[in-house]
Amino acid sequence: MYEIVRYEGGVYKNNILKEWIEDIGGFVIQEHVMQLDVYMTVALPQSEIEAFKEEAKKYKGKVVETPLAGIEIAVVAPSLSRHHLPHTACDISEYVRRFGAKPNMIGLAHGAGKSISRISEREKKLIEEHDIAIYVMGNFANCIKDKTHLFDVDIPVVVTGGPEELDIPYPYVGNLGRRAHRLRHGEEIRALRKMIDVVTELINERRKELSYDPPIVPPVVVKDEIEKRVEEVFNILSPMPIVTQLDGLRIKMDYDKYKDKIANVKVGNYVLKDIAYITRSMMKNYILVKIKPKSEVEFELGK
Numbered sequence: 001m002y003e004i005v006r007y008e009g010g011v012y013k014n015n016i017l018k019e020w021i022e023d024i025g026g027f028v029i030q031e032h033v034m035q036l037d038v039y040m041t042v043a044l045p046q047s048e049i050e051a052f053k054e055e056a057k058k059y060k061g062k063v064v065e066t067p068l069a070g071i072e073i074a075v076v077a078p079s080l081s082r083h084h085l086p087h088t089a090c091d092i093s094e095y096v097r098r099f100g101a102k103p104n105m106i107g108l109a110h111g112a113g114k115s116i117s118r119i120s121e122r123e124k125k126l127i128e129e130h131d132i133a134i135y136v137m138g139n140f141a142n143c144i145k146d147k148t149h150l151f152d153v154d155i156p157v158v159v160t161g162g163p164e165e166l167d168i169p170y171p172y173v174g175n176l177g178r179r180a181h182r183l184r185h186g187e188e189i190r191a192l193r194k195m196i197d198v199v200t201e202l203i204n205e206r207r208k209e210l211s212y213d214p215p216i217v218p219p220v221v222v223k224d225e226i227e228k229r230v231e232e233v234f235n236i237l238s239p240m241p242i243v244t245q246l247d248g249l250r251i252k253m254d255y256d257k258y259k260d261k262i263a264n265v266k267v268g269n270y271v272l273k274d275i276a277y278i279t280r281s282m283m284k285n286y287i288l289v290k291i292k293p294k295s296e297v298e299f300e301l302g303k
Contacts, residue, residue: 001211002218003049004029004069006100007040009061014038017059024048027220029070030240041069041100043220067200069100070219070244074130078111078137078147088176089136091183092160095192096134096199102243104130104283114146119153126282127153131246132202134195137161139177144168156202160195171198206246215291216275216298217267219244222291225267226251232258248276248290255280255287262287274301 009017011033018028018040026044038061044052053063073096077089093103106127110118127133135151137144139162151157151170159170162177175191176183183192223242226249227233233241236252243250251262259280263273272278272289275297281288292300 001046001214002026002043002220003046004041004043004066004100004220005049005052006064006066006069007038007042007052007056007061008064009038009056009059011036011038013059017055017061020055021052024051026052027224029220029223029244032239041066043070043218066100068096068196068203070246071101071131071203072129072243072245072250073101073103073199074106074127074133075103076106076108076127076133076135076150078108078117078150080107081112087179087182088160092134092136092176092192092195095183096196099196099200101199102240108150111147111150114143117147117150119150122282124153128155129250129281129283129288130155131206132156132158132199134199135159137177139163141166156206158195158198158202160191171202173198203246210246213293213295215247216294216296217270217291219247219249219291222265222267222272222276222289223249226262226265226272229265230258230261232261248288250281250283251287251289252284253287255285259287262289270297 021028021042026042028040029043030041032039056063075089075093089105093105096103108119108123133153133155135157137159141163144161144166145168148168151159157170158173159168160173160176164174166172166174173191173195175187176195223244226242232253238252241252259278263278265272275292277290279288
């Protein structure tokens, strides 16, 4: 199993550190160089985390725990209007990013209105492509209770809103309702931190479930092989051309044009199409890869 952490340090001998990471079987998932500072998201074998922390000290760097690294979060607002979307949704997206997650903001087409709000099948499928969803709701308890049907998706859900406490059948974090300002006050920061704790708990439960029958190949390994064998990946202008998830990847390449090339990438002793479901994403025609569990692959290959 791999653990994902963030390294923060200087550019001094950074290439040597990356070679050390590769030598112990790790991967650099993402790297940002800002003048003389380097920020790397790194996937390492769990047994090597302490050794990496000691190695980082040699280069005056530090290792930051990122409990949400390697996951993709849907931050869902009832609508795209100014009535629902800013500022809370933006601050929540930025805050989960600090802990390693990749957030995508989604505004529902018909989520507004207590009596007429609804979620379409397409929107549900889009949200379910993520590891977890955070619903950013408003200030009124009755309004949130009347919209619980919006939360009926087949992934873990966390609901945020203005009331401090709310009796709904979903994990709820209060004091994060609609604001006319950015979330800077003490109680708002504490609410954001509580939200991270709730999300982390749900993600850890999901990781534990996956550990009983994990993906046949870790997503970070599949990501590394695709980057080595599909040179078109480096033509993508997005800062994260390939986004890792708990059990798969989102590849920001056109499905119709590149699905066959992705499907035939060799990963160890396997071909990707034999160990993963490769489908069209509901987001911008991207490629969605869901890696099959170990037991399923072994059954199909007769091992």
